[in-house]
Amino acid sequence: MQIEVRELTKAYDKKRGLFPTSFEVKKGELIAIVGHNGAGKSTLLKILANCILPDSGTVLIDGINLKDRMSLVRKIGFVPETPNLFDLFSVEYNLKLFARLFKIPFSRIEQMLNEFDLLSFRKNKIQILSKGLKQRVSIARSLLPNPPILLFDEPTSGLDFEMTKGIYQLLNNFHSQEKTIIFTSHRPEEIREFATRILILHQGRLVFNDSTEQYFRSETHQKLYKELYTQ
């Protein structure tokens, strides 16, 4: 197993947070975490990305405890819902800063700019870019060290149909490169085509953990999701 999550807990209050949650992820899986707002999706992802500390439980990534952050920074790429880029600086500067910190040659930046169609925006300040472009820069930045695991928090939030399609295309591409991908979404219908597994979180608890086909075959789970969605 590439990722092992055991009894992971992070409570904000009695109802909000993440309550004892366990699951495993194999290498190369593309997993969608689905749930309504406040279900604990982002909390789970942020814990995996080492952005917040859990109250209890353990996470092992390739057998390494998540607490050993320095051993895992090159293994995990995290793309937050709102791109956290240095707004006053250019696209190129943002990538160069992270390349320097990762000790990655600048040729990789050229590769990323090219791959994400950012060449013409390289000198543009982040603050003048559209949300979709910012998201692309954010993804390019997280891919700089070529991590085998990618975490995306609501990657399509606030994007129009075309951009959403583009992002999912990217996820598919990464999946075909045998990267393990975990992402959160509100809309299971959108991910039907390519997610290999669905985890449903409800009020901080994992209530479904099976293949996409199984999920869409199961009326109970569809009903549960519909209930969540209409809440």
Add this chain to the structure above:
Amino acid sequence: MIRKIVTLTLHDLATAFKNKTMYLIIFIPLFVFTSLKLIDPQTVSFQKLRIGLIQTEIYNPVILRTIKAESALFSISSLSNAEEGKRWLKEKKIDGLLIRSEKNQDSLCLVVLRKDSRITLSIVEALSTVQQANEGRRLSWISDVKPLQESEIQKKSLPTWVLMLVLLISFIIIPAQVAEEKEKKLLLALLQTPIREIDWLFAKLFFGMISIIAAVIFLHLLGQFEVENIASYAVYLGLGSFCFSSYGILLGFLCRNQASARTLGVIFYLPNILPSALSDFSTKLTAIAPFLTSYQFYKPVSAILLDGEKISNLSYEWLSLLLSGLFTFFCSYHLIKKRWLM
């Protein structure tokens, strides 16, 4: 339209409460009022003049007898030597120190904190009146008045300006920058790279120290102020910038956003700047100021710049700055490890 304006105004007020800006509106006048109350009043009522005499000094017996006899006018303190006398003077335990004049053995030299102060004028006037009552008009007992701080007004105020610069960068600029990185999740992004928490803290600390030292150097270049004891001054500036940058980082860490950091910064800035800078004008503030970290910076900087003091004689002050800096740095490290308000 009016309804919309009222709604928006109420919203702005609510935001000011939420981001704690409103506390400043209450805190600033309250603080200034308290400080003003503590400044030595221009007393109309009579106060005894506190005169220091050196035990080992051989004074003119007539002068000594006369001054001691005027117990309603003078309060006499006997001090072991001139150094102790100067220290008492700086600590405002006495108003003036009488030593034998080098020019005329029969007359006295009055050592005061400031030559142009009201208290100096009162002492000279009182001694002159006493002399006239006892001896009639003769050669004045006071042949010389020596201030402890002889430098010109610009240089006299230099320690206050240096303190102001240091505190402005430490308590206003640094906390806002730290809070901005937290608010925009930039710190979390940086922590996705192979940097350790301590690396980030050191980077912020060096940013603060460089900014402070550059600002002070710039001030010196502009004012063309000469520093007698440059090595001691440099060490103190380094220590002060370390301590207060560390403070600033901690303040930033205690806040979730820039608005809160600015408010907290001002709340720390005012109490630190005013008592230290105003301690020369108030005995009450002189008593409070030593409890502030800023005073442990202001006092030695003032002594180095105005009296040519050396760092070797200011060990308590540099040690307290170093320890305060280390303590706040450790607290910041603890908070970043806990991902406090991130």
